[in-house]
Amino acid sequence: MLAAIGVRSMEDLLVDIPSALRIKALDLPAGLSEHETMAQISSLAAGNRVFPDRLTFRGGGVYRRFIPAAVAAVTSKPEFYTAYTPYQPEASQGTLQAIFEFQTLIAELTALDVANASLYDGATAVAEAAMMAHVHTGRDEIVVSGYLHPEYVEVLRAFSDGRGIKVRKGTEPGPKTAAVIFQQPDFLGLLVDAKTLSESAHAAGALAIACVDPISLAVLAPPGQYGADIAVGEGQQLGLSPSYGGPHVGFISCRKELVRRLPGRLVGTAYDKQGRRGFNLALAAREQHIRREKATSNICTNHSLCALAASVYMTYMGPDGMRQVAEVGFKRAHALAERLGGLPGWELAFPDRQFLNEFPMRVAKGPAVIRKLARRGILGPLDVRRWFRELNGVVTFTCTEVNDPQALDELVAALES
Amino acid sequence: MTEPLSFEKSRRSAGGPRLPGAGVTAPEPSQILAPDQLRTSPPELPRLSEPEIMRHYSRLASMNYSISEQFYPLGSCTMKYNPVVNEAAASLPGFAGLHPYQDEDSVQGALELMWRLEQALCAVVGVERVTLQPAAGAHGEWTALRMIKAYHHSRGDARTEVLVPDSAHGTNPASAALSGFHVVEVKSGPDGRISLADLESKLSPQVAALMLTNPNTLGLFEREILDIAEMVHATGAMLYYDGANLNAFMGICRPGDMGFDAVHMNLHKTFTTPHGGGGPGAGPVGVKADLVPFLPTPTVERTNGHLKLDFKRPKSIGRVRSFYGNFGMLVRAYSYILAMGGDGLTQASHDAVLGANYLRKQVEDDLEMPHDGPCMHEFVASAHNLAPEGIRALDIAKALLDRDFYAPTVYFPLVVPEAIMVEPTETESRATLDAFAAAIKEIVAEARSNPQTLHDAPQKMPVGRLDEVAAARKINSYLQGQSDDPVLRWKPAEKPAGK
Numbered sequence: 001m002l003a004a005i006g007v008r009s010m011e012d013l014l015v016d017i018p019s020a021l022r023i024k025a026l027d028l029p030a031g032l033s034e035h036e037t038m039a040q041i042s043s044l045a046a047g048n049r050v051f052p053d054r055l056t057f058r059g060g061g062v063y064r065r066f067i068p069a070a071v072a073a074v075t076s077k078p079e080f081y082t083a084y085t086p087y088q089p090e091a092s093q094g095t096l097q098a099i100f101e102f103q104t105l106i107a108e109l110t111a112l113d114v115a116n117a118s119l120y121d122g123a124t125a126v127a128e129a130a131m132m133a134h135v136h137t138g139r140d141e142i143v144v145s146g147y148l149h150p151e152y153v154e155v156l157r158a159f160s161d162g163r164g165i166k167v168r169k170g171t172e173p174g175p176k177t178a179a180v181i182f183q184q185p186d187f188l189g190l191l192v193d194a195k196t197l198s199e200s201a202h203a204a205g206a207l208a209i210a211c212v213d214p215i216s217l218a219v220l221a222p223p224g225q226y227g228a229d230i231a232v233g234e235g236q237q238l239g240l241s242p243s244y245g246g247p248h249v250g251f252i253s254c255r256k257e258l259v260r261r262l263p264g265r266l267v268g269t270a271y272d273k274q275g276r277r278g279f280n281l282a283l284a285a286r287e288q289h290i291r292r293e294k295a296t297s298n299i300c301t302n303h304s305l306c307a308l309a310a311s312v313y314m315t316y317m318g319p320d321g322m323r324q325v326a327e328v329g330f331k332r333a334h335a336l337a338e339r340l341g342g343l344p345g346w347e348l349a350f351p352d353r354q355f356l357n358e359f360p361m362r363v364a365k366g367p368a369v370i371r372k373l374a375r376r377g378i379l380g381p382l383d384v385r386r387w388f389r390e391l392n393g394v395v396t397f398t399c400t401e402v403n404d405p406q407a408l409d410e411l412v413a414a415l416e417s
Numbered sequence: 418m419t420e421p422l423s424f425e426k427s428r429r430s431a432g433g434p435r436l437p438g439a440g441v442t443a444p445e446p447s448q449i450l451a452p453d454q455l456r457t458s459p460p461e462l463p464r465l466s467e468p469e470i471m472r473h474y475s476r477l478a479s480m481n482y483s484i485s486e487q488f489y490p491l492g493s494c495t496m497k498y499n500p501v502v503n504e505a506a507a508s509l510p511g512f513a514g515l516h517p518y519q520d521e522d523s524v525q526g527a528l529e530l531m532w533r534l535e536q537a538l539c540a541v542v543g544v545e546r547v548t549l550q551p552a553a554g555a556h557g558e559w560t561a562l563r564m565i566k567a568y569h570h571s572r573g574d575a576r577t578e579v580l581v582p583d584s585a586h587g588t589n590p591a592s593a594a595l596s597g598f599h600v601v602e603v604k605s606g607p608d609g610r611i612s613l614a615d616l617e618s619k620l621s622p623q624v625a626a627l628m629l630t631n632p633n634t635l636g637l638f639e640r641e642i643l644d645i646a647e648m649v650h651a652t653g654a655m656l657y658y659d660g661a662n663l664n665a666f667m668g669i670c671r672p673g674d675m676g677f678d679a680v681h682m683n684l685h686k687t688f689t690t691p692h693g694g695g696g697p698g699a700g701p702v703g704v705k706a707d708l709v710p711f712l713p714t715p716t717v718e719r720t721n722g723h724l725k726l727d728f729k730r731p732k733s734i735g736r737v738r739s740f741y742g743n744f745g746m747l748v749r750a751y752s753y754i755l756a757m758g759g760d761g762l763t764q765a766s767h768d769a770v771l772g773a774n775y776l777r778k779q780v781e782d783d784l785e786m787p788h789d790g791p792c793m794h795e796f797v798a799s800a801h802n803l804a805p806e807g808i809r810a811l812d813i814a815k816a817l818l819d820r821d822f823y824a825p826t827v828y829f830p831l832v833v834p835e836a837i838m839v840e841p842t843e844t845e846s847r848a849t850l851d852a853f854a855a856a857i858k859e860i861v862a863e864a865r866s867n868p869q870t871l872h873d874a875p876q877k878m879p880v881g882r883l884d885e886v887a888a889a890r891k892i893n894s895y896l897q898g899q900s901d902d903p904v905l906r907w908k909p910a911e912k913p914a915g916k
Binding site for chain 1: 431643740752775892
């Protein structure tokens with residue numbers, strides 16, 4: 001090949017690199033065979049402790065749920081996972097149609113007009129929604145109401161700093177407020193009064209941003225029903241494994257008046273000369289590769305494969321399956337809460353508040369309880385004092401369809417022992 | 418062949434999947450929750466059986482080009498083969514089953530992997546530390562700029578401008594603007610490299626950073642990089658490296674040695690994590706010592722063999738995404754680095770440069786080459802020479818699809834008219850490169866003999882060229898309330914009441 005190029009050695013191709021910059025070799029070990037590679041990787045994996053699904057009661061934004069085998073069967077198709085971003089629509093109809101279906105599924109679930117092709121995660125989705133509100137209203141304050149996931153708040157602050165936006169915790173929006181953000185159910189699992197929060201945002205001329213649990217929407221009022229302008233959330237529960245926090249998928253949907261401010265990819269229908277329907281990236285004029293520094297966001301991709309997983313999950317479950325898993329989690333959580341409340345030294349942390357399938361309990365020496373459960377092979381509740389000082393002694397439990405009734409018995413027995 | 422939407426195939430009679438019952442005595446949601454907390458009408462999700470679903474997605478898969486079947490000469494995107502062993506590594510239950518809020522003692526293997534990956538990336542690019550948190554390249558760019566801003570701020574230096582070359586990726590100016598900077602463009606000289614004179618005139622005490630990729634988006638190494646670094650540093654500004662083109666010189670030279678202070682990497686380009694049809698990727702950022710205090714939280718620290726997550730970093734820019742990044746992608750990238758080793762990564766870059774120069778040579782008489790070679794891992798050609806025949810870069814791209822090749826990047830970089838940007842990568846054989854060159858020759862010949870066939874391409878895809886203008890018009894009329902067709906989603910024929 002060198003001869004074909006007309007040079008004598010590789011060095012002739014690297015002439016533009018100043019010799020002062022050349023290095024002799026990388027300071028890395030030599031390459032390994034596949035067998036040795038997997039042996040090393042497996043030994044690292046073995047250095048972790050994995051708790052069984054059914055004995056995992058910890059949530060806090062990442063949940064163990066039943067994942068239909070169909071999900072991996074689809075996402076492991078190399079035509080999906082080794083494809084590039086669909087810049088050439090004619091050669092990417094599979095990816096584009098799958099995204100279009102994802103957009104529709106999310107729009108339906110949240111009862112809003114349009115959803116985008118997905119974002120990185122729930123945290124960045126919250127931040128991007130806040131930026132939309134900032135641009136739309138021309139205001140520079142974001143009000144975070146109640147217990148929004150603390151890591152989402154951190155990411156929101158990091159995004160806001162860059163744009164000179166103030167993030168304030170509170171409930172009362174003011175004349176400078178671009179948006180009120182709340183989570184439903186909140187980080188502790190408690191239901192908030194989404195309707196009143198949305199109305200008070202609107203009364204102040206601000207947008208209402210609802211951060212929602214997608215599975216909950218099979219049962220709970222969706223953002224479109226209580227008047228929220230933008231819905232965002234984390235889609236991990238829709239068929240993705242915990243994977244130590246990622247990759248997961250963020251989603252965002254909004255009212256039609258805000259569509260032009262949406263960040264990231266959007267797929268729409270388009271037709272060819274023969275009148276055949278196809279799918280294409282739409283409204284690209286908002287994006288960085290066209291608008292450069294004037295773009296609505298710097299995002300040039302989505303989490304397409306994770307969105308595909310979520311689409312397969314939602315399609316597999318259908319409206320009835322989604323509702324059933326939401327209800328099973330609800331019932332088991334309520335049964336567990338009642339049993340835990342009966343244990344000496346345990347009580348519901350917020351007895352007047354409703355919850356779905358995650359709930360806060362108050363107990364002395366939470367960390368010791370969690371350690372005791374771990375010794376019995378149970379991934380116990382989440383100690384939320386790490387983020388909220390006022391919640392000293394509060395831990396949150398999660399139940400889903402994977403925590404079978406015997407698992408609840410084992411948990412309670414371990415706590416009683 | 419086209420495939421109906423899952424929604425269009427939905428059948429009322431298809432029951433939902435069989436799922437476990439609650440198995441406990443507890444109330445229904447409607448017995449406890451207030452009516453206005455409940456959903457009034459179910460979402461219109463499709464109802465399909467599993468065989469219907471599997472067939473649906475198999476058909477969609479068959480409508481995609483992918484690296485598993487086609488050559489993807491997509492400039493700037495580094496579409497190399499994605500080793501299947503990486504997929505096996507990431508799906509090990511010891512990784513996939515980890516909850517992000519497990520105690521540190523129970524995730525030592527995961528933290529060790531992150532630590533080792535960080536060390537390996539430091540070695541490849543020549544920096545002090547790396548954050549693995551950013552989820553994508555653009556996210557990494559933005560993270561780096563936030564750190565640079567915090568650095569200047571900590572010195573009482575409120576710099577407001579970021580310099581970006583006119584040949585830069587669009588994400589560069591967008592990331593700079595979203596970090597609160599004013600973007601100032603630096604021009605390329607006639608040889609395709611950054612103009613030092615123009616750079617000199619734009620540098621001032623207001624400039625926080627110059628964002629640069631090297632080799633640049635034309636595939637040319639910035640020979641004067643050491644002078645550029647000196648000029649930038651002399652004004653107190655920082656030099657940022659866009660890692661899109663890192664595949665050109667692993668084991669040959671390092672951005673850190675060139676004077677770059679912050680370096681982002683695309684694990685989905687250089688380190689073979691799959692593109693997934695547009696993510697998830699991962700965009701770690703490496704920094705020199707001056708920027709280390711500003712890294713996002715948490716960092717992974719190792720003391721006496723014990724690994725921990727460090728959240729107490731007072732100067733940190735904070736958190737840029739939840740948890741610890743796209744961990745599954747980190748596993749894949751580490752698996753690749755282990756398998757390749759220092760020798761393999763170096764060989765990969767050599768082969769990438771060799772392949773690009775070889776392909777460039779094969780097509781240099783067919784397309785215009787606006788800049789002299791040798792190139793690094795990619796080259797930019799132009800279809801300008803076919804303008805008399807009325808043929809544009811887009812026509813060539815579409816004609817390639819009909820010949821079972823994905824298209825090169827077209828119309829980028831913006832500084833080359835009718836740009837066709839080709840990056841073959843090291844994982845393509847000479848036979849593939851020859852076949853691609855032959856396809857280009859055939860297309861160029863056709864441009865001269867029968868240009869209409871190129872305007873009509875592609876013919877063999879599930880759909881032909883889509884009318885984007887008509888689609889945009891429809892979206893406009895929907896957004897302005899003049900039409901009910903949302904274009905951006907499927908819509909039920911009649912919405913249930915209550916919506």
